[in-house]
Amino acid sequence: MKLYEYESKEIALRYGIPVPRGRVASSPDEAQQVAGELGAVVLKAQVLVGGRGLAGGVRIAESPEEAYAIARDLLSSSIRGERVERLLVEERVCIGRELYLSLTLDRAARRLVYLISEMGGVEIEELARRYPEKIHRVYVDPVVGYTDYMAREALRVLNLPWSLLPEVAKIMGAMFRIAMDYDAELVEFNPLALTCDGRLVALDAKVIVDDNALFRRPELQRLYGRDMSDYERRARELGFSYVELDGDIGVICNGAGLTMATMDSILYFGGRPANFLDLGGGASSERVREAAKLMLTHPRVRVLLVNIFGGITRCDEVARGIVEATKEVGVSKPIVVRMLGTNEEEGRRILTEYGMQAFSEMDEAVRRAIEIARQISSAG
Amino acid sequence: MGILVNSLTRVVVQGITGREGSFHTKLMLEYGTRIVAGTSPGKGGTYVHGVPVYNSIYEAVGEQGPVDASVVFVPARFAPDAIYEAIDHGLRVIVVITEGIPLHDEVRFVNYARSRGVALVGPNCPGVITVGEAKLGIMPSHVFRRGYVGVVSRSGTLTYEIVRELTKRGYGVSTAVGIGGDPVTGLDFVDVYSMFLQDPETRAVVLIGEIGGDAEERFASYYSKLAQRKPVVAYVAGRTAPPGKRMGHAGAIISMGLGDYSSKRKALEGAGIPVAETPSQVPLLLEKVLER
Numbered sequence: 203m204k205l206y207e208y209e210s211k212e213i214a215l216r217y218g219i220p221v222p223r224g225r226v227a228s229s230p231d232e233a234q235q236v237a238g239e240l241g242a243v244v245l246k247a248q249v250l251v252g253g254r255g256l257a258g259g260v261r262i263a264e265s266p267e268e269a270y271a272i273a274r275d276l277l278s279s280s281i282r283g284e285r286v287e288r289l290l291v292e293e294r295v296c297i298g299r300e301l302y303l304s305l306t307l308d309r310a311a312r313r314l315v316y317l318i319s320e321m322g323g324v325e326i327e328e329l330a331r332r333y334p335e336k337i338h339r340v341y342v343d344p345v346v347g348y349t350d351y352m353a354r355e356a357l358r359v360l361n362l363p364w365s366l367l368p369e370v371a372k373i374m375g376a377m378f379r380i381a382m383d384y385d386a387e388l389v390e391f392n393p394l395a396l397t398c399d400g401r402l403v404a405l406d407a408k409v410i411v412d413d414n415a416l417f418r419r420p421e422l423q424r425l426y427g428r429d430m431s432d433y434e435r436r437a438r439e440l441g442f443s444y445v446e447l448d449g450d451i452g453v454i455c456n457g458a459g460l461t462m463a464t465m466d467s468i469l470y471f472g473g474r475p476a477n478f479l480d481l482g483g484g485a486s487s488e489r490v491r492e493a494a495k496l497m498l499t500h501p502r503v504r505v506l507l508v509n510i511f512g513g514i515t516r517c518d519e520v521a522r523g524i525v526e527a528t529k530e531v532g533v534s535k536p537i538v539v540r541m542l543g544t545n546e547e548e549g550r551r552i553l554t555e556y557g558m559q560a561f562s563e564m565d566e567a568v569r570r571a572i573e574i575a576r577q578i579s580s581a582g
Numbered sequence: 583m584g585i586l587v588n589s590l591t592r593v594v595v596q597g598i599t600g601r602e603g604s605f606h607t608k609l610m611l612e613y614g615t616r617i618v619a620g621t622s623p624g625k626g627g628t629y630v631h632g633v634p635v636y637n638s639i640y641e642a643v644g645e646q647g648p649v650d651a652s653v654v655f656v657p658a659r660f661a662p663d664a665i666y667e668a669i670d671h672g673l674r675v676i677v678v679i680t681e682g683i684p685l686h687d688e689v690r691f692v693n694y695a696r697s698r699g700v701a702l703v704g705p706n707c708p709g710v711i712t713v714g715e716a717k718l719g720i721m722p723s724h725v726f727r728r729g730y731v732g733v734v735s736r737s738g739t740l741t742y743e744i745v746r747e748l749t750k751r752g753y754g755v756s757t758a759v760g761i762g763g764d765p766v767t768g769l770d771f772v773d774v775y776s777m778f779l780q781d782p783e784t785r786a787v788v789l790i791g792e793i794g795g796d797a798e799e800r801f802a803s804y805y806s807k808l809a810q811r812k813p814v815v816a817y818v819a820g821r822t823a824p825p826g827k828r829m830g831h832a833g834a835i836i837s838m839g840l841g842d843y844s845s846k847r848k849a850l851e852g853a854g855i856p857v858a859e860t861p862s863q864v865p866l867l868l869e870k871v872l873e874r
Contacts, residue, residue: 252826306838307685309795312692312766327839344690387685387765414832415684417659443830447822458763458830459737459792462819467860469822478823480830483720483738511739511746513722542746543722564743565862 203411203426204250208290210407213384214391217376221404224292233273236291237266245272248288249281250429252325257281262294284429295403300393301360302326305342305377307387314342314381316352316374318359322393348378362396369402384422385415433477433500440492442479449474450579451571452497452506454490456481456515464509467564473572476503484514490523491530498531504578505536507571509564512543519545521552521560528556536574540567583783584712584757585732585774586675586701587651591716594642594649594673595620596656596664598630602679603655606720607631610653613717618646621664639671651675653709653718658682661705665691669700677718678704678762685832688766695768702768706831707760708738719760729754731868732778732812734771735790736763736797736833740819744790744861751865756784763831765794771801779812786813786872788864789855793820794834794841802849813871817858818846 205213211221223240226248227233237243247259254260259281263269269291276286300323308315318338321329329337338359340352353371356362362370377389388410395405416423427435437444443458451468453475455461465475477500479493497506510520520541528537540561541549550560561567587593595610597603598620608631611617617633619642626637636642643649652673656664661680668676669691676695683705695702703710709719713728720738725746731753735741738760745755759774761767771789778784791798798818805814821843823829825836836842847857856867 307689307765309765309797309833310800312696313689330839344686344693382686385684385686412685413828414658414682415686418684443828445824445827445829447824455739457737457739458834459735459740459790459819460743462792462821462823462829462834463740463743463817463861465823466819466821470859475822478829511742513739513742514720543742563862565860 203413203416203422204429205409205411206248206250206288207246207407208248208288210409211404213380213409214376214404214407217380219373219376219404220402221407222292222295224290227273227289227291228277228287230270230273230277233289233291234266234270237263237269240291240293242294243269244292244294245269245276246290246292247276247281247286248290249284249286251282251284254281259286295395295405296398297395297405298398298400299396301396302329302392303356303373303377303394304388304390304392305381306390308339308341311341313344314378316340316342316356316377318356320360326390326392342378348375366402373402380409384409385412385419386410387412433496437479437493437496440489442481442493445478447475447477448502449476450502450504450575452476452500452503453509454479454481454493454497454506455509456483456485456511460509460511464507464564464568467568468507468572471565471568471572473568473575476500481515485519485523487519487522487526490520491526494524494527495531498527498535503535505538505571505574507567508537508539508541509567510541510543512541512546516545517541517543517549518552521549524558525552525556538567538571538574540564583781584715585777585781585784586703586710586712586757586759587716587718588712589614589616589715591616591651591675592647592649593617593716593718594639594652595633596652596654596668598622598633598635598655599625599628600655600657604630606655607633609723610717613723615716615718618649639667643671649673651677651718654678654680656680658684662687662691665702666694669695669698673700675701675718676703676768677707677709678702678768679707679709679720680704681706683764685765688764692766692768703759704762704768706764707762708741710757710759712757713755721758721760725749726758727754729756730783730785731755732781732784732787733758733790734774734787735760736792736831737790737819740861741790744788744817744864747862748788748865748868751869753865753868756781763792763833765833771797772804775801775805775814779810784812786815786868788868789814789816791816791818791846792831792834793818793823793829793836793843793846794831796840798846799849802853802855805855806853814855815858815864815867815871816850816855817861817864818843818850
């Protein structure tokens, strides 16, 4: 789960990492008031999508009146589909150099790594693609954690004066403690600015916390789901993994890999999946019914494809869930079922009784779903 | 033969009294796995499907003699502790089925296991099956036939789907290893493949990857440098996955510019590993590489 910039900065500040003075504003009046206190300000849209700067979500105001006008503009806008509800209004900082510093997981090394670069202000994805040699890596042993040579290494890579060593050490030590205390999988300052008067200030901050650790972080658990679409949130509340896509074939499967493979096969045979919905293992008929209802009432879904490889999941439960959902929803969107494995025959019997059939082969079911989606699309 | 586990492997089930632990103990026993004990703190002295339950591995080993491997069904918040207990008691293979363990815990116990030479499989995996000998995990055994294809996968049900396609075309499996769907895993593709290289029974390997991370790319780079190899065929799931979204598995996410489908496919094909477009194509590609 991503935290907003202002939340990440509140955490940073609590750990002694310098950030620009500023406050959150959710109305033009508040923005004007903050600007009145700080002078020339930067107004930053608080959204979780990337590429905010390029999309016009960061603007400069020279006066409180200008801050009011910009805030009114930003607060009524969306950035790449995400509505802007809050702004972070901060003092303008005179920037000497823009640096990059983060702490994240290196999967190959199976440990945390500090990523350090002199080329801050560029998104790390772009930096990694274009100048991979400009990113220096310092690996962190999980038992040892942060230790001071790492700051000296960063100082050298960032070409900073020795006088800043205590500051760099403080920032890097704090980053490791934030990662542990918040179960964060990313703590990133980009840019970390070297100001015109030689101080280090985190101009932007991003913290991503590990969803698997939310059970022991109740203060973060409460925030879970706030950046999801309605369908996504409802699916997650029911305990499904769910991701929204933009096609017209609804997908319900069991297991993450099989769900992805089903979506990919839809694309391969010329169709477009509407979503990723993984029932997880051992879904009861009630859960299948809820998943099917969710998909059948989804405005973009023209046909529903259910692909089940029964192991812990039982085909008869799946069949019952599908039949119940169709009865309850009352709309007649076509459903293509492929089921195999545990209690397959009973599952087929239930479907046949209700006038539905089930395929055994995944490719055939996928092709059939695409064919139906095409027919509906050309008819209507 | 096969790798990691066989009919002689003496197994303890950690978390044997839970719903999943007890259910799968029954299925593993039916498959012929030598389960000599189970553990569940506070439930010592009871039995699950005839298997004696102990409060600790120390007690289990004291009464039943040495064990080689464990299967962990312990819930996420207690699983790291169970894993440390197994490592500290000298078990050589630890299969972690548990899903949802916090990342920083995983980093710690995975490093701990590797530094002691323990083969940790998972977490968040379907387990290991050496066909006809032993199953330490939750795979539906009926889809597997014994044969000479090694399978290594980041996924569960997708593995069953692909193994079924292999079986339909007459290919059997030596050992199938689910390395798990989390960002950090104990064994990775390279570890498992190098075991398959040593296994005289395995003649070819099917690798099932997915988006997220760079495990497939690392395997491709390792494979391209090998002097002696057994042929590999791959399938990678997640071509349609949007960046920044977690596709069910904690590890299946395209982030920091890493882990998309095209990068993996390019790396694998560049190393001479054919990549199937659909699960049903896997046996067809396998046929081709075996003809060479």
